[in-house]
Amino acid sequence: MRIECKNLSYIYGQRTPFEKTALDNINISIESGIVTGLIGHTGSGKSTLALLICGLLRPTSGSIFIDGEELYKAEKDGNKKRRGIKKSNRKSSEKMKFKAGIIFQYPEYQLFEETVYKDIAYGPSNMGLSREEIDRRVRDAAEFAGIDSNLFEASPFELSGGQRRRAAIAGIIAMDPPVLILDEPAAGLDPRGRSEILGGLREYQKITKKTMIMISHSMEDMAKYADKVHVLKNGAAYLYGTIEEVFSRAGDLKKASLDVPQITNLFLELGERGLEAGCGVYDIKKARDGIIKLLGGGEY
Amino acid sequence: MLNDVTLGQYFPGESAIHKLDPRMKIIITIIYITAIFMAKNIYVLSGVFAVNIVIIALSGIPFIIILKALKPLAFIIAFTFIINIFSGEIPLFEIGFMRIYLDGLVNAVFVVVRIAGLVSATSVFISYTTSPAMLTDAIERLLSPLKKIKVPVHEFAMMMTLALRFIPTLIEETEKIINAQKARGADFYSGNILKRAKALIPVLIPLIVSAFRRADELATSMECRCYRVGEGRTKMKSLKYSAGDFAALGLAAAFITAIIILPEIIGGIG
Ligand SMILES: Nc1ncnc2c1ncn2[C@@H]1O[C@H](COP(=O)(O)OP(=O)(O)O)[C@@H](O)[C@H]1O
Ligand SMILES: [Mg+2]
Numbered sequence: 001m002r003i004e005c006k007n008l009s010y011i012y013g014q015r016t017p018f019e020k021t022a023l024d025n026i027n028i029s030i031e032s033g034i035v036t037g038l039i040g041h042t043g044s045g046k047s048t049l050a051l052l053i054c055g056l057l058r059p060t061s062g063s064i065f066i067d068g069e070e071l072y073k074a075e076k077d078g079n080k081k082r083r084g085i086k087k088s089n090r091k092s093s094e095k096m097k098f099k100a101g102i103i104f105q106y107p108e109y110q111l112f113e114e115t116v117y118k119d120i121a122y123g124p125s126n127m128g129l130s131r132e133e134i135d136r137r138v139r140d141a142a143e144f145a146g147i148d149s150n151l152f153e154a155s156p157f158e159l160s161g162g163q164r165r166r167a168a169i170a171g172i173i174a175m176d177p178p179v180l181i182l183d184e185p186a187a188g189l190d191p192r193g194r195s196e197i198l199g200g201l202r203e204y205q206k207i208t209k210k211t212m213i214m215i216s217h218s219m220e221d222m223a224k225y226a227d228k229v230h231v232l233k234n235g236a237a238y239l240y241g242t243i244e245e246v247f248s249r250a251g252d253l254k255k256a257s258l259d260v261p262q263i264t265n266l267f268l269e270l271g272e273r274g275l276e277a278g279c280g281v282y283d284i285k286k287a288r289d290g291i292i293k294l295l296g297g298g299e300y
Numbered sequence: 301m302l303n304d305v306t307l308g309q310y311f312p313g314e315s316a317i318h319k320l321d322p323r324m325k326i327i328i329t330i331i332y333i334t335a336i337f338m339a340k341n342i343y344v345l346s347g348v349f350a351v352n353i354v355i356i357a358l359s360g361i362p363f364i365i366i367l368k369a370l371k372p373l374a375f376i377i378a379f380t381f382i383i384n385i386f387s388g389e390i391p392l393f394e395i396g397f398m399r400i401y402l403d404g405l406v407n408a409v410f411v412v413v414r415i416a417g418l419v420s421a422t423s424v425f426i427s428y429t430t431s432p433a434m435l436t437d438a439i440e441r442l443l444s445p446l447k448k449i450k451v452p453v454h455e456f457a458m459m460m461t462l463a464l465r466f467i468p469t470l471i472e473e474t475e476k477i478i479n480a481q482k483a484r485g486a487d488f489y490s491g492n493i494l495k496r497a498k499a500l501i502p503v504l505i506p507l508i509v510s511a512f513r514r515a516d517e518l519a520t521s522m523e524c525r526c527y528r529v530g531e532g533r534t535k536m537k538s539l540k541y542s543a544g545d546f547a548a549l550g551l552a553a554a555f556i557t558a559i560i561i562l563p564e565i566i567g568g569i570g
Contacts, residue, residue, distance in 0.1 A: 051479065107480070122502070126486065126487070
């Protein structure tokens with residue numbers, strides 16, 4: 001699904017002394033069927049944008065289009081006519097329901113059922129699916145997330161931290177949303193746990209061809225998992241492009257207080273000292289090619 | 301939805317009122333409230349009210365915020381006003397079968413000004429310009445004589461501090477859990493009461509679990525830093541009265557004396 005944001009703004013606590021503009025007139029689009037990274041310094045508005053796209057927050061101004069269809073449109077028209085606001089309001093939030101699934105930071109905090117199975121089934125049963133369909137989805141999602149079926153009858157609170165997080169992720173995947181948003185679901189994990197969770201979800205995207213939005217403040221994660229990247233800076237859209245394009249502007253990234261990978265830094269400094277080895281070097285392979293080029297070597 | 305909860309509505313600032321010692325603020329608030337109820341005369345009451353306006357202006361809190369604090373009381377204020385104007389001895393005028401009395405009207409104005417003064421003064425002195433931490437500290441210090449008769453003042457103050465400290469955290473946490481469950485299709489707004497109450501379970505259980513987890517972590521970290529109750533605890537920020545505090549106390553004392561004495565001097569007007 002293609003998502004477009006037009007002049008989108010969001011202000012927290014409007015008309016109070018704590019007023020805070022989280023998103024300021026953003027115009028971006030998220031392409032269908034790929035992983036779009038959303039990166040920015042803490043507080044740059046990434047999570048707010050995710051909540052807006054899921055329909056969990058209502059824009060202060062501007063609009064969001066999902067496959068060309070505007071969210072909250074019925075309500076806006078209703079406001080104009082000053083009639084039937086309540087009814088249309090419900091409809092427009094319904095519209096987004098189940099289209100975008102979101103995995104939050106520390107998703108394990110949303111577990112509440114008596115058993116793991118019931119918890120994974122909570123989302124699908126809210127969708128009004130048949131018993132068989134729910135069962136099928138729960139089993140598929142659990143298998144994908146690495147939850148063994150002998151854990152189904154355990155209480156989610158008995159699981160280990162890692163298993164709990166997987167169970168929570170399975171609960172979202174079981175809803176099979178066309179758009180999947182990951183708001184730093186690997187927060188607080190060691191590098192190995194990170195790559196298991198994020199790599200697994202990336203794998204899932206490859207198989208299902210879903211539209212995926214991956215939020216992170218680590219450029220390394222972006223380099224590994226995203227196809228295209230939006231960079232946010234202080235609530236405004238700052239850069240957009242493929243990984244190579246964005247990394248080639250490492251100077252601008254630093255202005256947005258983002259840490260580029262060490263290797264990118266090295267090549268930037270080499271460039272400053274007159275050794276131009278091509279820009280956008282962000283992994284070992286590219287670095288090798290760059291060094292070979294600098295040494296005047298050909299293809300190996 | 302949860303943003304409407306106003307608890308610990310501290311507005312950080314640098315005004316003269318902000319800088320007063322919190323203990324002195326509590327004492328002055330008590331003096332001021334006494335003054336409001338001692339003012340039996342319309343001129344004196346307007347004086348008390350004028351002082352109130354000056355205090356609000358000094359604190360730098362926008363008037364609109366003060367009005368918001370009064371909003372929950374709007375009904376009570378209107379109700380007492382209406383009850384009062386219909387009772388009295390000196391008829392003013394009649395609307396249909398209803399008779400409005402002059403002394404009733406005066407009484408009504410008194411009641412309204414008193415309620416407004418009471419609420420706005422306490423909110424300016426205490427809730428808006430004193431951080432919850434300072435407030436509990438001040439309460440502990442003011443009540444410390446009770447320690448002599450074995451009232452666990454420090455323990456109560458610590459509990460209050462922790463509770464206040466965690467209210468915003470829990471509100472934030474509740475918001476996050478609500479969002480997470482909404483994204484999983486939870487519906488809090490439709491169906492009958494029973495259905496809606498049931499819809500809260502997915503929010504309440506994670507919230508309780510996380511509150512216990514936090515309490516546990518907090519207890520561990522306090523123990524790790526050797527927290528214990530008892531004699532000889534010192535404070536990092538110990539409260540100290542400054543010259544300004546005594547000046548403020550002096551003003552307050554002069555103010556209440558004037559309120560008691562002035563009507564005697566002016567003699568029976570109003
Ligand atoms: N519930 C909230 N109430 C008030 N301000 C908020 C709230 N959530 C976020 N903010 C503010 O909005 C800005 C953007 O926050 P967020 O979208 O969470 O950023 P990110 O996810 O990029 O770290 C921050 O300055 C933050 O302080
Ligand atoms: Mg965030």
